[in-house]
Amino acid sequence: MSGIFCSLRQFSVTYARGNKAAALDRIDLDIKAGERLAIIGESGSGKSTLARALAGLLPDGAKVGGEMHWPALGHPPRPGRDFGFVFQDPGTSLNPLLTIGEQIAEGARRHLGLGWKQALIRAEELLGRVRMPQPDKVLRAFPHQLSGGQRQRVAIAAAVAARPALLIADEATSALDVVVQAEIVRLLDGLVREDGMTLVFITHDIALASGFVDRIAVFRDARLVEAGPVRSVLSAPKSDYTAVMIASHRDLSTPPLIAEASP
């Protein structure tokens, strides 16, 4: 799996209204077929603009410069068919008026040419794959009847329903609590491995990404700061910014900021 899935050269995006500054500024980046790539950045880094550009979801009037090629496909990717997209907030990305079964089956029906009946069977199977308890009952439920973590599982099932080659997850775990977040990351990791999908995992949390991706690309203020294999970026960051980001990470082994009460 060494082919290039998507190739960006001097790729820039400027939103038309108000702010004249580029949201992405001359990015050179290759997404390799079958790799798991994390796009890391803080507020205003351009990471979500990149996700939208890949998915063709930039708003009207956004100015795009440079090149974006899809050598593996030979054409711009079709939403749902060639890529699936998991958004941050499953409360707004799912249709409140459709049952869970309908929204998952829709992609399978449209892109795999299945009838509703078979598509719903596939939806139930997918709910099982995203480890949803009682998939047959959930099929008939509506989004408001599920918890945030469950809704995100449904959104993932819908995103992969048509067996896309690429999965884009834009801060897909940021609205969830840490326990649920860890479960969703495990789930994404497993699905991507089993199906050989290419994953673009967009997050502000470098530690979260470091646990399961192959490569990391760090963005800051619309620029690509550095990109490389997880191990080399984390152990020997080329940029000071990446070093600061790594140093800012806190886990349970980080010394606390206070003197603790004696047990």
Add this chain to the structure above:
Amino acid sequence: MSPLLSIENISKGFSSAGRQIIALDNVSLTIAAGETLGLVGGSGSGKSTLSRILLRLVSCDAGSIRFDGEDWLRLKGAALRRKRARMQMVFQDPLAAFNPLATVGTVLDDPLRIHGIVARDRRPGEIAMLLERVGLTADHANRPVRALSGGQRQRVAIARAIATRPSLLVLDEAVSALDVTVRGRILELLVDLQKQQGIACLFISHDLAVVRAVSHRVAVMDGGRMVETGPAAAIVAAPQSAAARALVAAVPCLVTDPS
């Protein structure tokens, strides 16, 4: 010495679509003066409901709270308003927590005026002092809150909270929406304020790593119950309850050597 805050057997139910949901089930905790208690738990564990009851934003069904020597839930009207100065809040989303049209100066002037902290002619000086205290400058007073970055806004929220010289700060996911590089500096500011002014904190978060950084003791909630309390180091090293074990296991670690 009796604790600054003592919450005893608080229960609260909500009814939703005909179903009765128990948000809090006999929850008790104490906080000593100058102490930080980290309250940690997953979504729906009841931690935010507890903070809202504590702040008298919603009522509870049963239980009692003693704060600063008074029966906190019995206080009403002017007495409650007066006493609120002693317990202040910092919310998760600092933009939603401010009047969008306000300037930093007016945000800080309000509590000083309402609670009569300093005389009118001394307020600009006090505002400048508060801004410096949270790592901003006196010039920030003229800027609209909207024009600030997320980290600066949260500093203003902290300045507003300490303006009334409280003895307890309630921080509900106060650093969760901030970038990691900014988050570290806000945590340092909180610890610093606590050391210098002896303010006690109830620090609420779903992220045990952040809670651990600033808390003397940690309380773990799950499904509306308090399932574990103890020194932060002990809970991190040897969590007893299933909920605490899950929270410990879920903290992402930097993996520099993927296998």
